Amino acid sequence: xxxxxxxxxxxxxxxxxxxxxxxxxxxxxxxxxxxxxxxxxxxxxxxxxxxxxxxxxxxxxxxxxxxxxxxxxxxxxxxxxxxxxxxxxxxxxxxxxxxxxxxxxxxxxxxxxxxxxxxxxxxxxxxxxxxxxxxxxxxxxxxxxxxxxxxxxxxxxxxxxxxxxxxxxxxxxxxxxxxxxxxxxxxxxxxxxxxxxxxxxxxxxxxxxxxxxxxxxx
Numbered sequence: 001x002x003x004x005x006x007x008x009x010x011x012x013x014x015x016x017x018x019x020x021x022x023x024x025x026x027x028x029x030x031x032x033x034x035x036x037x038x039x040x041x042x043x044x045x046x047x048x049x050x051x052x053x054x055x056x057x058x059x060x061x062x063x064x065x066x067x068x069x070x071x072x073x074x075x076x077x078x079x080x081x082x083x084x085x086x087x088x089x090x091x092x093x094x095x096x097x098x099x100x101x102x103x104x105x106x107x108x109x110x111x112x113x114x115x116x117x118x119x120x121x122x123x124x125x126x127x128x129x130x131x132x133x134x135x136x137x138x139x140x141x142x143x144x145x146x147x148x149x150x151x152x153x154x155x156x157x158x159x160x161x162x163x164x165x166x167x168x169x170x171x172x173x174x175x176x177x178x179x180x181x182x183x184x185x186x187x188x189x190x191x192x193x194x195x196x197x198x199x200x201x202x203x204x205x206x207x208x209x210x211x212x213x214x215x216x217x218x
Contacts, residue, residue: 038142
């Protein structure tokens with residue numbers, strides 16, 4: 001299994017102090033930085049675009065994990081690659097040319113990711129494993145931070161984790177939504193090796209301690 005990674009979600013950061021918050025989590029021991037791009041169409045919220053990614057890129061050397069919650073994400077692969085994304089993660093439910101899009105992400109020298117929403121079964125990702133570097137399971141409905149963890153995501157993690165092991169491929173298995181000191185124990189047992197954490201990190205008075213607690217939780 002891959003080393004366990006913490007990817008704080010900047011959706012929970014203070015947008016007026018983004019540079020400071022990026023520095024805090026970088027120095028606090030984060031492994032990646034999760035960037036939720038929302039278009040107000042695929043999800044009922046709007047967040048930020050490629051300029052935010054480019055600006056963050058200048059503040060940290062950590063991998064930027066860019067989650068495109070947008071319709072037809074294939075239209076934006078080039079611009080986010082250019083902005084400095086390291087992982088570009090697209091939704092199974094939103095991408096009309098999934099095979100070509102995952103291949104293009106890799107052709108641009110980036111790591112490709114595939115994400116499924118809560119109502120999508122785990123099995124849909126199986127055929128795409130050879131084209132992906134990261135699978136993201138949503139444990140909340142995409143669009144807003146601060147939602148409660150959906151226990152149904154645990155069975156999905158178990159299924160996908162088993163399939164990744166069977167494949168022998170080096171793929172990160174990430175989960176996003178409602179992650180805290182208690183739920184992180186459950187997702188670790190179910191096979192996740194990467195967690196997206198928002199308010200549990202950015203809402204903490206001591207970011208380094210918050211990240212450490214998530215990493216060490218058993």
